[in-house]
Amino acid sequence: MASVAQHGHPNIPPINNEPMRNYEPGSKDRAGLQKAVDEMIKAGPVEVPCVINGKAVTTGRTNKQLNPSNHASAVAVYQEADAALIGEAIEGALAAKVTWEDMPWVDRAAIFLRAADLIAGKYRYKIMAATMLGQGKNVWQAEIDAAAEICDFFRFGVAQVAELYSQQPAKHAPGVWNKMEYRPLEGFVLAVSPFNFTAIGGNLPGAPALVGNVVIWKPSPMAVLSNYIVYQILEEAGLPAGVIQFTPGPAEEIVKTCTDHRKFASLHFTGSTYVFRQLWKQIVSNIDNYVSYPRIVGETGGKNFHLVHPSANVTMAVHESIRAAFEYQGQKCSALSRLYVPASLWNNGFKDELVKEIKSITLGPVEDFKHFMGPVISKGSFDKSVGFAEAAKKEGGIILAGGKGDDSKGYYVEPTLIQTENPRSTTMVNEIFGPVLTAYVYDDSKPDFWKSICAEVDGCTEYALTGAVFAKDRQAVVEANSYLRNASGMFYVQCKCTGAVVGQQPFGGGRASGTNDKAGSISIFYRFVNQRTTKENMIDIDHFSYPHNA
Template sequence: MAGNPSLAHFKIPLTENEPMRSYPLGSDDRAKLKQALDEMIAQGPQEVPVVINGEKIYTGNVAKQLNPSKHASAVCQYHQADAALTQKAIDGAMAAQAKWEALPFNERIAVFLKAADLLAHKYRYKTMAATMLGQGKNIWQAEIDAAAELCDFWRFNCKYAEEIYQQQPPKNSVGTWNRVEYRALEGFVLAVSPFNFTAIGGNLPSAPAVMGNVVLWKPSPSAVWSNYIVYEILVEAGMPPGVIQFVPGDAEQVCSTALADPRFASLHFTGSTKVFRKLWADVGQNINKYNAYPRLVGETGGKNFHLLHPDLDSNAVRHAALQTIRGAFEYQGQKCSACSRCYVPKSLYPEFKKQIVAEHAKITQGPVWEFNHFTGPVINKFAFDKIKSYVDHAAADSNCTIIAGGKYDDSVGYFVQPTIVETTDPLTKTMTEEIFGPVVTVYAYDDDKFDETCALIGDTTEYALTGAYFATNREHIVHGTNLLRKFAGNFYVNDKCTGAVVGQQPFGGGKGSGTNDKAGSWTLLLRFINMRTIKENFVPIDEFIYPSNLV
């Protein structure tokens, strides 16, 4: 049977970051986004099926994704896959694998390049509206996530794949030709995505698929609606049935079924450290079942820091305070990179406190359809109760003082006011435990204990995701950067600890924060391929004896 011809070495279009739009008052962008929001609200809850082999399946076992700004309403009700449907999805994906992997590279990546253009134009406002209503993001947070970052993931993954395929052995002996091919894994990938970034939802199944893999995509219950729109964009862009199976459902049934299958080849995960470790342990228990050693790729939690050096002047202190407001409170602190602890020298603390409290007073909070608010709701009741417990702890702890915020209200939506805690104990609960909400704790350290404070930052938590260091003198910058090297996979100098951009800052952390495979880089794609080395000989040998055997 004839295969697909490869008739040229194609080059993908120039890859650039998707231009971000600012949605100013009176702009066409703002009007179109408002229209998309209004239409989505008027339509009421949407119905989301399980999709296996291109077939939309309505199981009748439904759950709701609530609107966190107004939890009496839902953005969608989604049908859930059980163990049997998960197994069907696995079998269907494996049936689609050979044909998908065999497509010429240019035909495969055309799907993702087209998807990026569809998202950037035709579906930009719809995807943003679903992210705003379903996940509680304001306009800017939805723009940088559901529009720009997901476009970037799709386009840059194609660029990185092209570069990987070009890596070939530099030497060939006379009469031979050496080459390497990069084939898909021998099995399927399970992608388990989080609620907090629509872009991560799209990237987790897409990155393996770019390299020829087939994927089961289990979206977060709190992001099903936006993730389904992303899935439909991929289908419209030409994704063949079975390549990515969309399987919302009970995490235990979906994951346990997938991990028990001998053809399980990889886990691509973003979520909590606890869940990732549980899945890793489950893989270990099943290791003798598998056809190959599974690749486990995970980005999990963080307890991210800002550190100020004593050499800052008043303008630099104000800059650090502003960056801390953004790093701690954008998207209600629900970024795995969000600033959760801040270390300020005692000599600068009065000025820092003055600045950050004054700036905090400017923060407004409300539902996402009121465009003026800097912060919105946290994602759900579980998150609200957890974050509330940390605020209550800080209010009751004699070593802590709430210097701004501290209020919460879940009567209509899940609203927790951005909260700044001052502590005299660098190991207090809010400094050591991941909160994943709009709470930052500030500790004032002795100016002459900078080195000890750097060590304290590393010893305080198990995480090593992001961190930011504010200093002026170059020698001080170098010194602090060296001391903090192992405490953050993404490290920022004189900038906030959030906001990694695909193609600019590959993202991921080590220690308890994950496998540090760096989403948004070529290194991530390497996790989803098997290399085969091919040596072809052109010249026959005359005999088997080597000259060294002759006497």
């Protein structure tokens, strides 16, 4: 490697959360975004290649990413990688690793800071338009994801890695200098990203790459376009060829090729609990083949709750619950799915206000900015969401709002509210990942009602991602915090269970919801480094014996 001048340890620029824009009628931002959306629709499907060692590759196998608002049209036609191409990508990544891990830290950081600035400015409307049309997000959901959160991941990631690298041994014996080195993993990382957040698409390969790893990135087939734009932005920001290999295609073939490889070092995954467990088993079955023990980092499903205390502000709890359950059609890992309300509130205004507000929600194509909800992502999601409403009715549940859908043009499911008398009914236990909310009304007339309902919330499902408590009574908050200690990796008080912000609320949950490695915090970066201690002795010894040997 060429000699590099040493410039000390420069301070990184001040890091703050990316300011979010409102896109109100008549604003410059609204006009700019509307233009980007209209132009993307008019242009038709984008041709998306695989990118191996910095070069676009066509494989002859293609697939389409459909527009869920209008499933007769596609936003992208993309090339699919096969096992042979993945093998080539792995070898190319390992070759690129030699110079990437030796690149001065400040230069790696500069790439990600520049990428964030490109997203915040030059490409803001484009990446939002791709997220809206390809992933079914309305303006606000695209803004908080594809514009703000991905910038936050890249910028705060730089700050957090700078902090990580600064952590050095506190003590040094006389004549000894101790140092800590944070090496990348020995091998390559496989990043498998989901459809529902463009920001996660950027962070899953970005976090390990920032600390010197090389990555095979398999994007979701339902987010290829926005993820490809992220890749192109990283490339424009200076990411060297081969550091991140962009490989859309069939999950099973790509993943198996990677996890069978001797230099497989880590899985960085966001997706379903079932798939994550299968991948874990697959990795374990190969454990004797690997150079080192792979790091498995995963964020999976949720069955998230709002628990309302009799002292709660009804209107606030209603509106926070609607946002948590129905923003982005409930297709967030953190989305509200089960709502616990005391009978004393439910029968005295809570139910009526909740139903009224849900029925006022508008549903339509994302290019029409006025709608609060858009389509679910696919036919499978449509059928699943509508099917859960039908299953609830068969179990005796009452459909208070919604329950139907229309997939004739787009995959539109009405915001659905179910009331159940069974706290362990199907829609209270199983993950749905759609706009279906189930309410259970609990008896708050008994002295120990709060402890009892907290126990039910804690024991209801196998998931433990997010949850919220609404109560003016502070003792109730204290008790819920204790009783529900293991029920969620993210606990909210007087606010909805969605909307974690990088640098403010590190994201992740336990139990079946994942490894709880807290994306958006310094914790995630520990998983992608190998630490090496160096002890340097400054004083020569003149004999091997110790004083007591005399």
